[in-house]
Structure formats: structure tokens, C-alpha cells
Amino acid sequence: xxxxxxxxxxxxxxxxxxxxxxxxxxxxxxxxxxxxxxxxxxxxxxxxxxxxxxxxxxxxxxxxxxxxxxxxxxxxxxxxxxxxxxxxxxxxxxxxxxxxxxxxxxxxxxxxxxxxxxxxxxxxxxxxxxxxxxxxxxxxxxxxxxxxxxxxxxxxxxxxxxxxxxxxxxxxxxxxxxxxxxxxxxxxxxxxxxxxxxxxxxxxxxxxxxxxxxxxxxxxxxxxxxxxxxxxxxxxxxxxxxxxxxxxxxxxxxxxxxxxxxxxxxxxxxxxxxxxxxxxxxxxxxxxxxxxxxxxxxxxxxxxxxxxxxxxxxxxxxxxxxxxxxxxxxxxxxxxxxxxxxxxxxxxxxxxxxxxxxxxxxxxxxxxxxxxxxxxxx
Amino acid sequence: xxxxxxxxxxxxxxxxxxxxxxxxxxxxxxxxxxxxxxxxxxxxxxxxxxxxxxxxxxxxxxxxxxxxxxxxxxxxxxxxxxxxxxxxxxxxxxxxxxxxxxxxxxxxxxxxxxxxxxxxxxxxxxxxxxxxxxxxxxxxxxxxxxxxxxxxxxxxxxxxxxxxxxxxxxxxxxxxxxxxxxxxxxxxxxxxxxxxxxxxxxxxxxxxxxxxxxxxxxxxxxxxxxxxxxxxxxxxxxxxxxxxxxxxxxxxxxxxxxxxxxxxxxxxxxxxxxxxxxxxxxxxxxxxxxxxxxxxxxxxxxxxxxxxxxxxxxxxxx
Numbered sequence: 005x006x007x008x009x010x011x012x013x014x015x016x017x018x019x020x021x022x023x024x025x026x027x028x029x030x031x032x033x034x035x036x037x038x039x040x041x042x043x044x045x046x047x048x049x050x051x052x053x054x055x056x057x058x059x060x061x062x063x064x065x066x067x068x069x070x071x072x073x074x075x076x077x078x079x080x081x082x083x084x085x086x087x088x089x090x091x092x093x094x095x096x097x098x099x100x101x102x103x104x105x106x107x108x109x110x111x112x113x114x115x116x117x118x119x120x121x122x123x124x125x126x127x128x129x130x131x132x133x134x135x136x137x138x139x140x141x142x143x144x145x146x147x148x149x150x151x152x153x154x155x156x157x158x159x160x161x162x163x164x165x166x167x168x169x170x171x172x173x174x175x176x177x178x179x180x181x182x183x184x185x186x187x188x189x190x191x192x193x194x195x196x197x198x199x200x201x202x203x204x205x206x207x208x209x210x211x212x213x214x215x216x217x218x219x220x221x222x223x224x225x226x227x228x229x230x231x232x233x234x235x236x237x238x239x240x241x242x243x244x245x246x247x248x249x250x251x252x253x254x255x256x257x258x259x260x261x262x263x264x265x266x267x268x269x270x271x272x273x274x275x276x277x278x279x280x281x282x283x284x285x286x287x288x289x290x291x292x293x294x295x296x297x298x299x300x301x302x303x304x305x306x307x308x309x310x311x312x313x314x315x316x317x318x319x320x321x322x323x324x325x326x327x328x329x330x331x332x333x334x335x336x337x338x339x340x341x342x343x344x345x346x347x348x349x350x351x352x353x354x355x356x357x358x359x360x361x362x363x364x365x366x367x368x369x370x371x372x373x374x375x376x377x378x379x380x381x382x
Numbered sequence: 383x384x385x386x387x388x389x390x391x392x393x394x395x396x397x398x399x400x401x402x403x404x405x406x407x408x409x410x411x412x413x414x415x416x417x418x419x420x421x422x423x424x425x426x427x428x429x430x431x432x433x434x435x436x437x438x439x440x441x442x443x444x445x446x447x448x449x450x451x452x453x454x455x456x457x458x459x460x461x462x463x464x465x466x467x468x469x470x471x472x473x474x475x476x477x478x479x480x481x482x483x484x485x486x487x488x489x490x491x492x493x494x495x496x497x498x499x500x501x502x503x504x505x506x507x508x509x510x511x512x513x514x515x516x517x518x519x520x521x522x523x524x525x526x527x528x529x530x531x532x533x534x535x536x537x538x539x540x541x542x543x544x545x546x547x548x549x550x551x552x553x554x555x556x557x558x559x560x561x562x563x564x565x566x567x568x569x570x571x572x573x574x575x576x577x578x579x580x581x582x583x584x585x586x587x588x589x590x591x592x593x594x595x596x597x598x599x600x601x602x603x604x605x606x607x608x609x610x611x612x613x614x615x616x617x618x619x620x621x622x623x624x625x626x627x628x629x630x631x632x633x634x635x636x637x638x639x640x641x642x643x644x645x646x647x648x649x650x651x652x653x654x655x656x657x658x659x660x661x662x663x664x665x666x667x668x669x670x671x672x673x674x675x676x677x678x679x680x681x682x683x684x685x686x687x688x689x690x691x692x693x694x695x696x697x698x699x700x
Contacts (some may be wrong), residue, residue, distance in 0.1 A: 016497030020486065027485040027524070221481035224445055225498045226470045381447050 013227050017235020021209070032243075034274050035205070039197045041249045043254050046189045053140050056084040057105040062095045063088065067115035073126070076148045077108070077139060082141035105131050105138060166217045167195070186259040191342040192315045195275070195335045199281055200302070202244050206285030207298035209236050215294050220239040220381065233370070237282040244278040246269075255346070264349030273341045276362045280334040283369030288374035309335040339363045398423045398548050398579035399444060401455025401462060406439050413439045415602040417453070421581060423547075426574050428593030429583035434693055435584040436602040437479060441550045444581070445475040454505060458547055467546075471499065474541035478552040480533045482540055484526030488517050491525055492540060506627040506674060507543065515539050531562030542578075549573065555589065587685050589643050598691060600675040605691045612682055617689050619643075620659045621682040622666055624652040626675035639665040644689055656684050 025032055057072035059077070063070050077083045086104060089095055099107040109127040117124040128145060131136045213219040222232070252270075255261040284305060286296075292298040310316055312326055313335040319327065330336045344350035344358075399418050403563075404417040421427050429437050444457055446466030446519040455462050482491045492511055496504045512518040515535060525536060534554055542549065551570075553579045555563045567589065582593070586591055590596050591610060598606040598613070606613045624632060630647035636654055637645045641661025645654045653692040656662035670677055 007409040010500060012500045013498050016494055019497070020483065020490070020494045023486050024483070045596055216484070217477060217481045218483055219477075219481075220447065220477045222472075223447055224470060224475040224477075225495065226467055227498050322466075380449055381442060382449055 008228060009230055010228075014231045014234055017227065017231055018238060021235055021239040024209075026245075031205070035201055035247060036244050036250065038201055039193075039250050040254075042193055042197055043190070043251060045257075046193050047186050047254070047259055048188065051135050054137050055081045056143055057082055057137065058086045058103065059067055059083040059106040059108060060087040060089055060095055060098045061085055061105040061108045061110070062090065062092060063110040064112040065114040066111055069115050069118060070110050071269050073110070077145070080141075080144040080148060082144045094169060099129055101130055102131065106141070152243055186255075187261050188343070190251065190255040190259050190261050191278060191346045192339050193257075194248055194342060195277065195313070195338040196310060196315055197251060198244050198274070198278055199335050200306050202241070202278055202281040203288065203305055204287040204299060205240050205243070206236055206282045206303040207288040207292060207302055208295050209240075210286060210289030211295050211298045214289075214305065223379060223381065229374060229379060233286055233373060233377065236286060237279065240282055241275060243277050244282075245275070248274050248278075249257075263346055265345035265351070268344045269352060269355075270342065273338065273345070273359060273362070275336040276359065276366060277334055277341075280362055280365045280369055283366060283373050286373040287369055287376060290373060290378070309333050312336070315337055332365075334365045336363055337365075384689070394456070396423050396459075397421060397456075397583065398425075398585040399455070399457055401457075402452045402453055404443055404453035404691060404692055405470065406436075406443060406451055413602050414450075415442070417599075417602075417604055418681050419604070419607070421579055423579050424574060424577045425571060425594045426580040426592070427583065428590045429581055429599065430585070430590055430596055430688065431583075431599035431605075435599045436529065437599055438552055440476070440583070440599065441552050441583065445473050445550050445622070447475070471544070472546050473550060474544070474546035474547045474556050476537050476549070476551045478543045478556065479532065480537060481539060482525050482533075485524060487522045488526055488528075488536060489511065489521040491536070492543060496542050497544050501544060511539050514592075531558050531566075534558055534562070534566060535569070538566065542573065546580060549578055549580045549582075551580065553583050553584065553585070555584065563589070574687055589648065590684060598688060600692045606687070614682055614687055617682070617687045617690065618657055619655050619682045619687060620657070621653055621655040621680045621686055622662065623678045623680035624654065624666075624675050625678070627673070627674050632669055632675075635669070636665060641665040644686075646686075646689065653680065653683075653686060655682060655690060657690075 006127040019197055028042065061074060063074070074085065078085060083106060089096065089098070092109065095107045095109060098104045109129075111124065111127070114124050114126070128142075130142060132138050210219075213222060252267075261293075285302070288298055288301040288305070292301055308329060312322065312330040313319070313333050315332065319330060319336070322330065339360075340358045341350075341355045344355050387686065399419055399421040400421075402418045404414055405412065417436075417440055425608050429441070431693050439448060442463070443493065446462070446469050452463070455647070458472055460469050460472075462469070483494070486494070488502065492508045493504070496508055499558065501507055509518070512521050517536065528536065533678070538551075539553065549570075551658045554564055563586070570580055571592070581597075582589075584590060595607070595609050596613065597604060598662040608615070608616065629652045630650055632652055633645040633683065636642050636652075641656045641658050641663075642654055642665045643656045646654060647653075654662065654666055666677065669675065
């Protein structure tokens with residue numbers, strides 16, 4: 005009679021939860037719209053490798069060489085010349101005002117000094133307040149510099165070739181050679197969307213019961229903590245799975261993100277990751293007094309997840325302590341798994357360590373949730 | 383104070399509730415203090431007392447929602463501490479606030495309860511309950527849209543669906559119109575006839591009169607227990623009733639006089655009570671022969687007794 009677990013009672017909880025979902029069209033709508041909206045924002049709007057940056061140029065010397073230099077700049081795709089000005093002041097002003105990202109100044113007598121082999125300089129001023137925005141463009145600039153001049157000078161003054169450049173910058177980008185931001189963002193986005201929505205939704209689902217007074221009734225009935233928790237978590241695994249599918253479909257068909265590895269393996273890892281987050285949400289709900297607090301706690305968890313997991317900023321660029329926090333977060337491991345499977349075609353052995361970390365997190369988070377869940381109102 | 387003892391349980395009756403010395407405090411504040419109660423099976427007990435007197439806390443301890451700090455006892459012969467899950471299976475608890483799911487339909491709510499109790503013949507039982515309630519035609523309506531009276535009846539149906547042997551009702555009729563209250567109480571009596579024990583908290587005196595016995599709690603302490611007649615007799619309270627022109631105006635004059643514990647106006651009537659018969663008579667003597675006012679010796683009402691008990695207990699408390 006005193007069974008610790010009953011399928012009938014669990015099915016009662018599940019059925020009830022699905023009925024809640026059916027009635028709460030707004031929330032369910034959000035669950036579908038959030039991943040789509042994020043996809044569109046991150047996929048189409050955010051680009052860490054921006055092209056066609058506004059550039060102003062003041063060429064105090066006009067010749068075949070300078071025109072050729074300018075053309076080469078434009079050909080990199082990173083520079084879009086919006087203004088050719090005739091004064092140094094105007095050039096500075098445009099940069100200061102943020103009208104352009106780059107200001108290029110070609111000094112007088114540039115051509116003459118070039119032919120003489122005096123290695124004249126071109127001044128490129130970059131608005132480096134956003135290093136991400138200018139980084140790629142600058143490396144592209146360094147790459148064309150020796151090439152352009154060498155070719156031009158070869159054709160005209162064979163007798164007096166300038167000293168060959170001492171080195172050239174080779175940027176070799178593996179796995180994403182074109183440096184397409186979407187390849188990095190979209191798989192990561194799956195983890196971010198799941199973290200945000202799932203932690204919040206379970207947190208709300210339980211605190212809502214407390215706020216509306218239905219928890220008292222639920223506790224007075226013979227339902228066990230495990231059944232309540234599973235009843236609250238399983239329906240949202242399904243919701244999360246739908247979200248993940250939407251994002252993956254968009255990744256493959258909309259953004260042409262390569263799918264190198266096994267989707268089955270990715271599904272398994274995703275479910276594990278979802279349970280980890282739902283466990284966190286359930287734990288929060290045992291602490292939060294009301295729905296507002298549950299939402300606040302979600303953001304308390306969400307922010308470090310986004311900032312320290314390697315989703316927004318390079319994981320290796322963070323100090324050791326921040327990396328240590330990042331290692332605890334499930335999103336960090338899921339990102340490695342998702343990017344690994346999708347972009348690198350990782351096998352089970354490659355992602356084993358991250359899967360284990362997720363399993364550990366699931367055990368700890370659901371363990372805390374179960375320990376904290378009270379069967380009484382004490 | 384007089385915790386009237388000589389009334390309730392005859393020894394041969396099986397007891398539905400039998401608890402001793404229950405204590406519960408929150409953050410160091412004692413909410414229920416040394417609470418003992420014995421209720422024989424099949425009786426309706428009314429649970430009265432001012433707001434914040436610990437009625438809800440006591441009910442919650444009885445159904446296993448709160449763990450008592452100390453004290454022990456049994457509900458339905460099961461130990462309060464060790465067998466709480468078993469008590470839950472046979473107890474119906476109706477919360478003060480409507481606590482079914484407002485976004486679910488009437489049928490879905492009942493179905494949920496039936497599943498949680500793992501009942502056999504679930505569909506039939508739910509249907510029977512719906513028909514009995516008179517809500518069969520509206521079974522697919524969301525419960526949030528029901529009126530207060532209907533909500534209460536539905537809540538009662540939900541907490542009796544699993545055929546409990548003990549019903550704990552926490553102010554079930556608060557904010558419900560008199561007609562709906564009457565029907566609700568008819569239902570409670572019908573349930574008691576089938577052998578169910580009912581402990582129901584209320585603020586209404588007319589409801590207290592529909593109980594077999596009442597328990598009076600104030601400031602966490604049990605102050606009186608027994609039938610209404612018993613409680614009134616055991617409280618050595620003397621009451622005079624004044625009736626007539628402006629009799630009610632005397633209330634403010636009498637209040638605070640020696641021997642007058644309370645002077646309460648009921649419309650044009652005035653009730654003056656005190657425990658010292660002689661002093662009370664002396665206090666009202668100056669007004670005894672006022673023009674147009676008649677004075678009667680009066681048997682104190684339950685309300686008089688409760689006001690007296692609460693006032694006395696407040697003095698002890700402070």
C-alpha cells in the first residue's frame with residue numbers, strides 16, 4: 005500500500021501538466037517563438053566577422069598604385085569606402101563620430117617614395133572600441149599589403165625591386181575556414197535556448213502551484229516527491245525536444261550548418277542536457293517563494309551560462325577562475341558536444357568527458373532538488 | 383481556563399482523532415500550544431476560534447502537512463508521525479483557499495484526484511460524483527469560472543472522492559451565501575451519516591450549532607470543548623439582557639464597570655455579562671429602573687461565551 009513509486013500517480017501528474025500546457029497557450033507559444041526569434045536574431049543579425057565596414061579614405065597622392073591599393077582593400081570584402089575626403093581633419097572627425105570604422109590616409113609623395121624603395125607608410129586608423137568588429141578586417145589588410153605592392157612594382161621597376169616583406173600573416177581557420185559566425189552560433193544557440201526556457205519553465209511550474217495554493221492540496225494527497233518531480237520534468241523534456249528540433253532544422257536548412265556527426269548521439273546528449281537544466285529549475289522552485297523569484301533565479305543562472313560557457317566569448321580567453329566556473333555549467337559541456345558533433349563529426353570517445361560531466365551535473369542537480377523538496381509545509 | 387473535559391469520548395467509541403500535547407511554533411512563536419483532542423468516529427466537530435488562533439495549523443498537523451514540534455497521537459488509529467502517508471490516503475482535507483486547478487476543467491480536476499488515489503472504476507466514480515454534484519452538464523467548464531458556492535461544493539466533492547474516513551475542512555463556507563452554506567452543511571451531515579468523521583473550522587455560530595460538539599481554540603490554546611449546552615453551562619457566566627428604548631446606548635456606560643466583563647449591543651438589545659453574579663447586578667443596578675427599558679436574566683449565548691473566553695485568554699496571553 006505504501007509504495008514509493010506508482011505509474012498511475014505519475015501518469016496523473018503528467019496528464020495534469022499536459023492539460024496545463026494545453027490551456028496556457030501563451031507560454032507554449034513562447035516556447036516555440038523564443039527559439040525562432042533567437043535563431044533569427046543570432047543567425048541573421050549577429051555576425052562576429054562583419055564585412056563591408058564603412059571606411060573613409062584621404063589620398064593625398066593619386067596614382068596607379070594608390071588606386072590599386074584601394075581596389076585591393078575593397079576586394080577583401082571587409083572595407084566599404086563610403087567617403088573620399090580631401091582633408092585630414094574631416095577624416096579624423098568621421099572616425100571620432102563613429103561614422104566610419106576605418107580612416108585611411110595615403111600621404112603625399114607616396115608613389116615617388118615607393119618607386120624609390122623608401123618603404124612609405126599608409127596610415128590606417130581603426131575604431132578599435134569593438135575589437136571583434138575590426139580584428140578580421142585588420143588581418144585581411146595585413147595580408148594584402150605585401151601582395152599588392154609587390155605585384156605592382158614588379159611590373160614597372162624590375163631593376164629596383166623593394167625589399168620583400170619579412171613575413172606574411174597566415175590565418176588558417178580550421179573547421180570554419182570561411183569564419184562563418186552562424187556555424188559557431190547556431191549549435192550553441194540550441195543550448196542557450198534550452199537553458200533559458202527549461203530552467204524558467206520548471207521553476208514557474210512548481211512555484212505557480214505554491215502561489216495559487218494548489219501545492220497544499222497536492223501535498224495533502226498521497227503523491228510522492230519523485231512523482232511530482234518527474235511529472236513536472238518529463239513534459240518539458242518533450243517541449244525542449246521540439247525546440248531543439250526547430251533549431252537543428254533551421255541550422256541545417258536555413259544556415260547550412262554542416263551536420264558531420266551522428267544526430268542520434270546529439271539527441272541523447274540533448275536529452276541529458278535538458279534534464280540537467282530541468283533539475284536546476286526544480287531546485288530553484290524549492291527555494292523561490294513566488295514566480296517572480298523563480299524568474300530572477302533563472303537569470304542568475306542564465307547569465308553566467310551565456311557569458312562563461314564559451315557561447316559568447318572564447319572559453320580559452322577567460323582567466324582560470326572563470327574557466328573553472330564555466331566547467332561547472334552544463335551549457336559549457338553541451339556546447340562542446342554540439343559543436344563537436346555538428347562541425348567536427350566527433351565520435352562518442354571524443355565527447356565522453358563532456359557527457360560524463362553532464363551526467364554528474366544531472367545527478368547533483370536532481371539530488372539537490374529531491375533533498376530540498378518538502379512533502380510538508382514546514 | 384475551563385477546558386471542559388467531561389463531555390466527549392465515551393471509552394467504548396473508536397476514536398477517529400486522538401492526539402495529545404501537540405505543539406507547533408514558527409520562528410519561535412508558539413502557534414499551537416499543548417493541544418489535545420479526542421473525536422469519536424462518525425461525529426461532526428466544529429472548530430472555532432478567532433483568526434490566527436491556530437486552527438489551520440492544527441488541521442494541517444492532523445493531516446500530515448505539518449510535523450508537530452512535540453506531542454503525539456493517532457488519526458484513524460495510525461500514528462501521526464510515522465504513518466502520515468497512510469493517514470493521507472484515508473483523509474480528505476479541504477483547504478481554506480480554493481486549491482483545485484482553475485485552468486483545468488471540473489472533470490479533469492476530479493479525474494486527477496481519482497488517479498492520484500489510484501482508484502478503481504475511475505471513470506464511473508468521477509461521473510457519479512459529477513452527477514451527484516449537479517455539475518455533469520458543465521463538466522468541461524474550467525473551474526476558475528465557477529461561482530464561490532460551486533467552487534466550495536466541487537472542492538468538497540474532490541476531497542471526498544476517495545471515500546475518506548476522516549474529513550478536515552478549513553473554513554469551507556467562508557464567503558458563501560446562506561443558501562449555499564445550508565446545502566453544504568446538509569451534505570456534511572449526509573457524509574457523517576455514512577460514518578465519516580468531520581472536523582470543520584468555522585466562524586459562523588449557526589454552523590457551530592449544526593455540529594455534534596465544538597472545540598474552541600484561542601491563541602494556540604484549547605479553551606473549551608463539548609456540546610454547546612455543555613460549554614455554556616461550564617462557563618460560569620451570567621448575562622443580563624436589556625431591551626427597550628435606547629438600551630443599546632448603555633453599552634458604553636457599562637463597559638469597564640466593576641463586574642461587567644462585556645457589554646455588547648445586538649441591535650436594540652444589550653447583553654451584559656460577567657462571572658461575578660453579585661457584582662454584575664450591582665453594576666447594572668443604576669440602570670435597572672430607567673424609563674422604557676426592561677431587564678431580563680438571560681442564558682448566555684455561545685457567542686457571549688466565546689467573546690468571554692477569548693477576552694480572558696487574551697489577558698492570560700499578555
